[in-house]
Amino acid sequence: MKKPYRILFWLLVAVLLGPLVAAWLPAGSLPGFLPVDYQSSLLTAFRQLSITLAATLVVSTLISLILGYVSVLSMRLGRFLSSVLKAVESVPSILIALFCYAPVAVYLAKQASQVSELASLAVFIFAATLTVLPESVRGLAIPLGDLYHRKYSLSFRSYGFSKAHILSVLMKTDTMLAAVRHAAAGILLKTLVLDCSFGFVIQLGFGSYGTPAHHSPGALIAANRDALFEGGNPLLFWIPSLVLATTSIAFLLVLGQKKDARS
Amino acid sequence: MRFLRFLTREFLIHGVVFAVVGTVALALLYLLSIGAPPENYLEAGKSFLLLMTGAQDFSAAHPGFSAGRIIASGAAITLPLALASLLILTLIAVCGASFATTSRYLAVRHNQKGGLGSSRALGAMLGALAAVPLFVGFWVLANGFGSEAPFPLIALATVVMGGLGWDALSFLRADMERQLGTTYAEVFSTLGAPLGRVLPLPGTLSGYLFSSSLPGFIPYLAGKVPAIIGAVTIAEIVFSFPGLGSTLLDALLNMNTDLLLASVFILLCVNAVVAFIVKSILFLVYPRWYEKAV
Numbered sequence: 010m011k012k013p014y015r016i017l018f019w020l021l022v023a024v025l026l027g028p029l030v031a032a033w034l035p036a037g038s039l040p041g042f043l044p045v046d047y048q049s050s051l052l053t054a055f056r057q058l059s060i061t062l063a064a065t066l067v068v069s070t071l072i073s074l075i076l077g078y079v080s081v082l083s084m085r086l087g088r089f090l091s092s093v094l095k096a097v098e099s100v101p102s103i104l105i106a107l108f109c110y111a112p113v114a115v116y117l118a119k120q121a122s123q124v125s126e127l128a129s130l131a132v133f134i135f136a137a138t139l140t141v142l143p144e145s146v147r148g149l150a151i152p153l154g155d156l157y158h159r160k161y162s163l164s165f166r167s168y169g170f171s172k173a174h175i176l177s178v179l180m181k182t183d184t185m186l187a188a189v190r191h192a193a194a195g196i197l198l199k200t201l202v203l204d205c206s207f208g209f210v211i212q213l214g215f216g217s218y219g220t221p222a223h224h225s226p227g228a229l230i231a232a233n234r235d236a237l238f239e240g241g242n243p244l245l246f247w248i249p250s251l252v253l254a255t256t257s258i259a260f261l262l263v264l265g266q267k268k269d270a271r272s
Numbered sequence: 273m274r275f276l277r278f279l280t281r282e283f284l285i286h287g288v289v290f291a292v293v294g295t296v297a298l299a300l301l302y303l304l305s306i307g308a309p310p311e312n313y314l315e316a317g318k319s320f321l322l323l324m325t326g327a328q329d330f331s332a333a334h335p336g337f338s339a340g341r342i343i344a345s346g347a348a349i350t351l352p353l354a355l356a357s358l359l360i361l362t363l364i365a366v367c368g369a370s371f372a373t374t375s376r377y378l379a380v381r382h383n384q385k386g387g388l389g390s391s392r393a394l395g396a397m398l399g400a401l402a403a404v405p406l407f408v409g410f411w412v413l414a415n416g417f418g419s420e421a422p423f424p425l426i427a428l429a430t431v432v433m434g435g436l437g438w439d440a441l442s443f444l445r446a447d448m449e450r451q452l453g454t455t456y457a458e459v460f461s462t463l464g465a466p467l468g469r470v471l472p473l474p475g476t477l478s479g480y481l482f483s484s485s486l487p488g489f490i491p492y493l494a495g496k497v498p499a500i501i502g503a504v505t506i507a508e509i510v511f512s513f514p515g516l517g518s519t520l521l522d523a524l525l526n527m528n529t530d531l532l533l534a535s536v537f538i539l540l541c542v543n544a545v546v547a548f549i550v551k552s553i554l555f556l557v558y559p560r561w562y563e564k565a566v
Binding site: 098210227246255 | 286290294298301302399400402403404405406407408411412415434435438442495498499501502505506509510520521524525536539540543547
């Protein structure tokens with residue numbers, strides 16, 4: 010990609026992610042035609058989403074980097090990790106999230122708001138990390154393994170460097186940085202989809218009491234799903250839906266950029 | 273011998289053992305986290321055994337739940353929806369990738385760039401649809417059709433919204449375009465065979481490229497089965513179909529461990545059945561590729 014296009018590309022991604030940043034503006038800055046309590050819910054939902062995305066990104070990327078590195082360092086451990094992650098990947102993500110969340114729902118409802126919010130975030134990050142790990146670890150371990158078996162790695166080995174040292178050098182190459190960027194976009198997209206689908210399903214099944222501390226945009230859309238019926242205000246349904254779509258497009262663009270470059 | 277190895281690995285280990293161990297692990301996690309007393313573990317285990325034997329009343333705590341009825345809800349709704357989604361996903365990827373690859377071939381070799389624009393527009397459209405949250409698409413459909421929405425339409429929404437179609441098309445297109453640059457594909461293109469613009473039929477250029485990409489594409493499809501099952505579960509909840517998704521949510525809502533166990537087990541079985549079908553195709557068509565893939 011040429012430099013002006015690259016700048017334009019990242020500018021477009023930043024614009025598409027703008028609503029997530031705008032969610033942190035004061036409540037009064039939204040258009041006045043929206044009900045006040047809805048405005049507050051909308052901002053809370055997207056603030057929570059940005060916190061969830063950032064926290065999951067940090068935790069999952071860190072774990073993926075460690076597991077990807079360890080998988081290549083020790084082939085036996087790598088094979089074992091691969092089998093475990095493949096088994097986790099065979100279970101639908103929404104099932105994992107429901108199973109992680111459901112048992113603690115009662116505990117969350119009984120706790121004070123702040124404690125409950127933190128616990129809910131921790132549970133969701135755990136579930137999301139479980140579901141994104143297989144793909145992100147694979148996305149890092151495969152290119153790292155490829156780099157290690159290339160000719161210049163062989164010459165590194167002939168100088169007597171340890172495998173751990175060579176791998177830590179290879180982790181800083183452009184190829185690995187691109188792989189990390191791609192894995193990060195994948196983690197963000199998967200977390201976004203899981204967070205919102207999960208919020209929607211919980212809200213649909215359990216009603217407003219089902220998500221005592223998980224203010225996901227998905228839950229907000231589900232809470233306003235009747236706005237599409239006659240007499241409702243469809244904007245209440247479409248505004249969060251469109252913001253979610255633009256956010257997804259930003260992550261898809263980053264993911265697609267790598268694919269196009271590879272092809 | 274090879275067939276026996278395939279059956280042991282895919283049917284027994286990845287099918288039966290995966291479904292049983294997966295259900296036991298998830299049920300244990302659930303019982304542990306709700307702090308269930310030891311007798312509940314025993315009861316759940318007994319119900320699970322009764323479910324696997326197909327008993328009429330498998331739940332001692334909640335009589336009236338027939339194992340057959342729960343299995344039927346999976347067989348009547350979840351499985352057909354998952355299979356229809358898989359079929360549509362394959363069609364979108366195969367037709368889209370054939371069109372994109374032949375368009376690129378025409379643009380590079382014959383300077384005919386008309387198809388390239390259409391192919392890019394198709395990719396962009398699928399990308400835009402992929403960005404639409406799946407449940408939003410389902411709810412809009414449910415708003416128009418209610419619970420009478422036709423299965424093929426739900427399967428189509430499952431594939432195009434949420435990114436499955438876009439991802440499969442990108443995967444296959446990249447692989448077929450990579451094949452296009454190889455020497456054997458160049459030799460084949462000089463034989464004057466038809467292009468196979470939309471369908472990669474045998475004897476066409478796209479068919480030739482597709483046959484080389486197929487061994488990689490089938491395992492990719494097998495890997496997408498859990499995502500399809502997850503999407504189908506959401507569809508069942510949104511459209512209020514009496515399938516496994518709704519049963520699972522009801523079970524969570526009422527803290528009914530037996531029903532939860534049953535719906536998770538059948539859901540994992542459906543998952544394993546669909547994955548087994550896909551892997552059987554790979555084994556039957558490309559036995560050596562299957563061996564290489566495992």
